[in-house]
Amino acid sequence: MPIPVGTVRHRCRAFERRIAAHQNERNNILIDRALRNADELVQQNRTYAEQLRVVECFTLLNLPPDLIDFIRDHDNLYRAAVRSHRLARTAVSSSNMDVFTRVAHRIVHLGNVYHLKLVHGTRTPAERVKIIGDIQYERVIRECTAALTDEIARILTRLEVLLPNTQIDVELENVGPDHSVDDFGREVLQQIKFFADTDADANDHAVRCCICLDGYDAKTHTGFLVAQCGHIIGKPCLSTWLNSIAKNSNLCPCCRTRLCERRHRRPKPLGHPALSAEQQDLASRLNRALGLMEDTSTLTDVMFADRVVDGQWFEDAMVELNRMLFENGVNLGFMRDGFEGLGWRLWRLDWASEMLLA
Structure with missing residues (x-):
């Protein structure tokens, strides 16, 4: 049966429009889509390479919608890897490119290459080790x-x-949307009333919230049963905790059971209205450098999860940076501000006496 005139051209254009969708989105979104596709194939005991071969067996006239979405996500990630490879090569060879731009291009390309290799494999721990065994990653x-x-x-x-008496805060903030507390359990108001009428220990989580130590009520402080571990916590308190910047905010505050993935963090923007133009520029560059440090730390945590404790790279980088500042005679240094995981602060220091000056 002959194909009607214009059908192939129409199908080609429709296919290209759909394939081109989302190709300009951020790299992490493209990576997430490809990883999700790879995970679904693993659950079906199939591989990414097998799915690509299946696509090759179809024509534009009978390619199912789900395969169009698959090849779109694959094509977008592949194109992103090609673009980032070109930029990374330029970054290595260029002497005129800003250091932050060079680092950003190389880190983006490294992440693209790693995830592109990852989705093509079986996603097993042994294969991850083999991928990161390539010396280029650590280099x-x-x-x-x-x-x-x-x-x-x-x-x-x-x-x-320029800032002899100025203290610069380097605090962290969460990246991405907040967690919805309703995804982690359910309200248990009736059970709370039952327990509250007894003479239970004041430390019992069924009577008092382990975060604020207040009792529960039906209006402003409802009890919330955490599905993962069975502890009861004040719902507003748990919501605040899950979306805080504390390093262990992804754990149950009662028993430290892991409830979810810890959200990525980044330094808050620096700046001060009273600063001069040069000071503003330096503060902006410092903020950008610390942001790239956080991006590098996040990628390192992902790639070397089996070898590096989460966040350890950033800790080590801060220690090395303090050593450099000391050796260069710069009386500034990074120290943790307050509770662990709440952020870093840049202090003026007297390295000889190890005393804070400001």
């Missing part, structure tokens, strides 16, 4: 880390002169 991480720490040291050397 790129080391080179980018060195470039960032050198640049931060130069910025702080100048800032020490």
Whole structure:
């Protein structure tokens, strides 16, 4: 049976429009889509490569919608990897490119290459180890880390002169949408009333919230049963806890059971209205450098999850940076501000006496 005139051209254009959808979205979104497709195939005991071969067996006239979505997500990630490879090569060879741009291009490309290899495999721990065994991953991480720490040291050397009595806060903020507390359990008002009428221990989580230590009520402080571990916590308190920037905010505050993935964090933007133009520029560059450090830390945590404790790379980078500042005679240093995981603060220090000056 002959194909009507224009059908192939129409199908080609429709296919290209659908394939081109979302190709300009952020890399992490493209990666998430490809990883989700790969996970679904693993659950079906199929591989990513097998699915690509299935696509090759179809024509434009009978390609199912789900396969169109699959090849779209694959094509978008592949194109992103090609673009980032070109930019990364330019970053390595260019002497005129800003250090932050060079690092950003190389880190993005490293993440694209890693995830592209990951989705093509079986997603097993052994295969992950084989992928990151490639020496280029650690080499790129080391080179980018060195470039960032050198640049931060130069910025702080100048800032020490311009801001002799200024304390600069480097606090973290969460990235992405907040968690919905309703995804983690349910309200248990009736059970709370029953327990509250007894002489139970005041430390019993069924009577008092383990976060604020207040009792429960039906209006402003409803009891909430956490499905993962069975503890009862004040619903508003749990919502605040899950969306805080504390390092362990993904754990149950009662028993430390893991409730979800910890959200990525990044430094809050720096700046001060009273700063001069040069000071504003230095503060902006410092903020950008710390943001890239956080991005590098996030990628390192993902790639080397079996070898590096979550967040350890960032900790080590801060220690190395403090060592550089000390050796360069810069009386500035990064210290944790208050509780663990709440952020870092840049202090003026007297390294000789180990005393805070401001």
